[in-house]
Amino acid sequence: MSSLLRLNQVEAFIQKFHILHDISFEVPKGEVTVLLGRNGAGKTTTLRTIMGLNKVSKGSINFQGEEIGNLLTHRIANKGIGFVPEEQGIFGELTVGENMRVAMKKEDEQTTKRMEWVLDLFPDLKKFWKKPGGALSGGQKQMLAIARAYVNENELLLIDEPSKGLAPIIVDKVTESIQQMKEQTTILLVEQNFLMASKIGKKFYIIDDGRTVHSGQMDELKEDKVLMKKYLGIS
Numbered sequence: 001m002s003s004l005l006r007l008n009q010v011e012a013f014i015q016k017f018h019i020l021h022d023i024s025f026e027v028p029k030g031e032v033t034v035l036l037g038r039n040g041a042g043k044t045t046t047l048r049t050i051m052g053l054n055k056v057s058k059g060s061i062n063f064q065g066e067e068i069g070n071l072l073t074h075r076i077a078n079k080g081i082g083f084v085p086e087e088q089g090i091f092g093e094l095t096v097g098e099n100m101r102v103a104m105k106k107e108d109e110q111t112t113k114r115m116e117w118v119l120d121l122f123p124d125l126k127k128f129w130k131k132p133g134g135a136l137s138g139g140q141k142q143m144l145a146i147a148r149a150y151v152n153e154n155e156l157l158l159i160d161e162p163s164k165g166l167a168p169i170i171v172d173k174v175t176e177s178i179q180q181m182k183e184q185t186t187i188l189l190v191e192q193n194f195l196m197a198s199k200i201g202k203k204f205y206i207i208d209d210g211r212t213v214h215s216g217q218m219d220e221l222k223e224d225k226v227l228m229k230k231y232l233g234i235s
């Protein structure tokens, strides 16, 4: 299967701190690839660096055969990469409907169809269409954040810890929705919730101290107790 995104020996700093030392991985088209690792390992920084929110100091980021490292963020987004950040990035003062409209890059038939599809997937968004984003529950905010990224025709979605802070029953709902979404879009997922990651992901990479240290198939990782304990703290 061809790779949509390929990072090769990426390094990045945040201010004077060297955070990413050697990040290399590939995201095959049509699959969900998961980045795993302990708190502070560098997963969020990796996604932000792909989006051009942190500078690449060394290495390359190739998307669909083109170098995108250090392009401006809006250019990267316009190439077809959607980002659902950990802090969700929704507008608390705008209604659900306004949040969706602000996110839409086009108003063509394709976008309208995607909007209909995503509102069927998350009926709460339809129900609370006129409610301010800030008044939604944590789970509803997460759904709105995912819907905002999905509504545009992206080739790749980067989703940062969608289960964070959500009750288990809501995590199940978000898991189910990403499972449906993966039929249509390639996804790079950062997730600490191993159960969720293992339900959705095909291939995994483990990041430790700013380096990709392991990779493999999610199915195999479940059986590897030593690796799970060493890098993920799961016993």
Ligand SMILES: Nc1ncnc2c1ncn2[C@@H]1O[C@H](COP(=O)(O)OP(=O)(O)OP(=O)(O)O)[C@@H](O)[C@H]1O
Pocket: 014, 015, 017, 019, 037, 038, 039, 040, 041, 042, 043, 044, 045, 046, 192
């Ligand atoms: N603005 C910042 N200034 C200095 N250091 C930072 C900043 N943001 C992140 N870091 C550091 O960069 C490292 C990687 O952080 P990052 O958020 O990428 O980790 P993560 O793997 O996503 O962890 P988590 O699951 O806790 O979000 C951490 O050591 C963190 O303290």
